[in-house]
Amino acid sequence: MPASARDEDAARQYQYQRLSSPSEFRVLELFPGTADEPVSYRLHTADWKAPLAYEAVSYAWGDGGHRHPVICDGLQHMISLNLRDGLIAMRLEDRSRMLWVDSICINQKNTEERGQQVSHMRSIYEGASRVLVWLGPDIESRGEQAIAAIREITKECLKRRDKDMDEASLRSVDELWDVLPTERLEGLRCDNPETWKALAWLFSRPWFSRLWVIQEVNSNEDVQLLCGGSQVSWDAAVVTASYILRNATIHRHWGFPESYYSNAYYMRRRYWLQQVSLPSLLNWGRSFKASEQLDRVYALMGMPSFTKMSITWKADYSKSKKMLYEDVATKCIREMKNLRVLTYSQHSQDDKSFPSWVPQWDREALYEPINDSLTKVHWKASGNRGLPADTEIAAGVLRVNGVVFDVVESMRPLGSATWSHRQLDHPVLQFWERQRRESRAYPTGETNLEAFSFTMTAGLGHDLRKALETRESFNADFAAYLGQLLRQSAYNPTAYRSVTVAGKGGNWSHYDDLVRRKCRNRTLLLTKRGYLGLGPTCQVGDYVCILQGGEVPFILRSTNGNFRLVGDAYIHGIMEGEGMIDPEMFKSKRFDIH
Structure with missing residues (x-):
């Protein structure tokens, strides 16, 4: 030209x-x-x-x-x-x-x-x-069909909850899950495969996967969804998404597993969004899509987790990713006065250009943090010791006090944690078999099998509280789970009769759900002092450390006199400060974490 x-x-x-x-x-x-x-x-x-x-x-x-x-x-x-x-x-x-x-x-x-x-x-x-959400053009009238179903489901849910409630009144309801009936709705015109497929198509629209939209729909009470020429309120759409989420017979079929219907439910959880910590919010945001690395932070900057902090946050697109993410981690440590943000650092040890203690929010989460605020559990591995006043952050280095509690002696990567119940090399069956042959006490005085059962769920019970608080039901769930594995793996019934008795009244699927959730991409590790743990991908010789201001133990790797963070860990028996009791055995030292 x-x-x-x-x-x-x-x-x-x-x-x-x-x-x-x-x-x-x-x-x-x-x-x-x-x-x-x-x-x-x-x-x-x-x-x-x-x-x-x-x-x-x-x-x-x-x-x-x-x-x-x-x-x-x-x-x-x-x-x-x-x-x-x-x-x-x-x-x-x-x-x-x-x-x-x-x-x-x-x-x-x-x-x-x-x-x-x-x-x-x-x-x-x-x-x-008001806010107008554009989902895209309607295709083959699926949007029209889905929006008609949303109106019907919402109307029926409200009718069963309170006959005086209407769609507009949903704006004042913080938790839309509370609007749902406990049982599946009967007699719905939309309760047919074609309409469920249309709803799955609607919730598959790219808008439901975008990070920016979380802030946008939480900034105004009047939000309307538009698909082609059809329109419905955001609140009604979320009631329907919540109804689908509640009913497994619906969400397991018709295309819902590939859709973003659950995103809609979580995006509208006002109480959780008001309470969640900033690191947990950013970690949750990893499951959404953003075109720019800096927007992993800036897209959520108007949310309460940011606005409640005393520090003023401003977007600056001249910053590099490294500068921004390090700035976020530093502010979290100083404002929250703890090291919780470190539990979200999950990146390759080969990447020496990035501080190991700084989470890279644009990378997919490999595993669930041990002390995530999505659960009701908050550990205190460093006891009541808060973040020391002499904690320093300079030139990409975090300098903090702590102790080396133990050293990794052996480990087994757990992969996706979706093992077949019928496989004989199932890690739970292998551990149970070893315990039958050589039962020995765990350092806490429990049996190794008990310690193992807690380790595989990172200390959580099925209600996402500490398993030790409901030990009896937790033990029954574990025994039922073990019995399920043994039956399906063709073991001689006489070999596990005691397991069958112990599992009476337990729910094996409760334990199975926790294992799949907490073990995904984790490593089962054993320390030299005989402690079991659930950690990141680590190696023999890595240190199990308790850092002051840290709520969970951390795995550190020594490199030329300095340290790099490998990741957070659950170590059974030291999650409540037990590792900080004996100052003579565990002398405090200074860690320079690069």
Whole structure:
């Protein structure tokens, strides 16, 4: 293309004018039109001191490589195909509509403006008259069918709970799970395979997988979902997602396992979102999608876990990933006055360029943290010792006091923890068989088999409380689980008669669910002093350490006199500060963790 032609083409492209103050923002006036007319709009500059009335749009950006021309202030403007379809669906025929759309109202090429506007994202959505969620075009009327089912399910749930409740009243309900009936609804018109498939299709829309939308739907009480020409409230959609989640006979079939229906339920858990710690929130966010590494933090910055901290958070897109993630970990340690954020650090020891104690939030979680705030359990491996005042963080190094409690002697990777109940080399059966031959006491005075049963669930009972608090029922569940494995693995019944007796009244699936959850991608380890643990992928000679301010033990690896964090661990018998009792045996030392 000749230079003159390129210059002429650039002149026809819309050019953003710089915002003159931090309190200014843009609002899009979507001009009226019919479905077959091109999309046309104008951008207005507004100010927080006297904002225009507008609706905020939430949508999945889609493939940034496929962009389509629209008209902005008479000039060509390129937007994604999904957004163009959404604007056509939201456009009115007889009058303009005032909207806020992030990719249009923010100059995405200006990193300074982008950071400033993103820092106010929650305020933008709070200030909107309502939030419009664009799920995408309807295909073969599946969206229409699914939304009709959402209305029916929600209506029936409310009828059984309180005949005076309606869909609008759901806005004031913090936990929508409480709206559900305990039994499956009978007589629903939508209770058929085709409609369940339509609902699974709706909950498979990419919007339900995006990280940014969590903040967007939690910043305004009036949120409406749009799919093609159909519309329904966000609250009603979540009631339906919760109903599906509650009924296994539904969510195990018809495409739901491949959908994001459970995301909808968790995104709307207001009480949990108010209480959850910042590291746990960021860890939960790993299961959602974001196009940029920095957005793993910035997309959630308006959530209570951030806003409740005394530190002011601002988006800065000039930062590197390493700078931002280290800054987040440092602020968490200083603000929370503990080392909980370290339990979320799960990355390769080969990556020496990144501090081992700093979680990389853009990487998929390999396993569940031992002390995650999603459970009701909070361990205190360092006793009542808080974070020491002399804890230092400088140049990517965390300097903290603690003790070396033990050393890893052997270990067994547990993989996906989805072992077949019929396999003879099942780790639980192997351990049970060894105990029959050489039973010995555990360091705490329990049997090794008892210690093993607690270790495999990281000390949790099926109600996600400490198993020791309900030891009798926990032991029965474990015995029932062991009996289930033995029966299906063709053992001689006389060999496990005592197990059958002990498991009477127990629920083997309770224990099985916990094992699958807590052992996934973990390593079963044995220390030189005879302690059993559930840790990260480690190696012989790694140190089992208790760091002051740490709620759980950590596995550290010594490298040229310094240390790198391998990961967090459950070590049975030292989770309540027992490893800090004898200061003569376990002398405090200084750890430089790189």
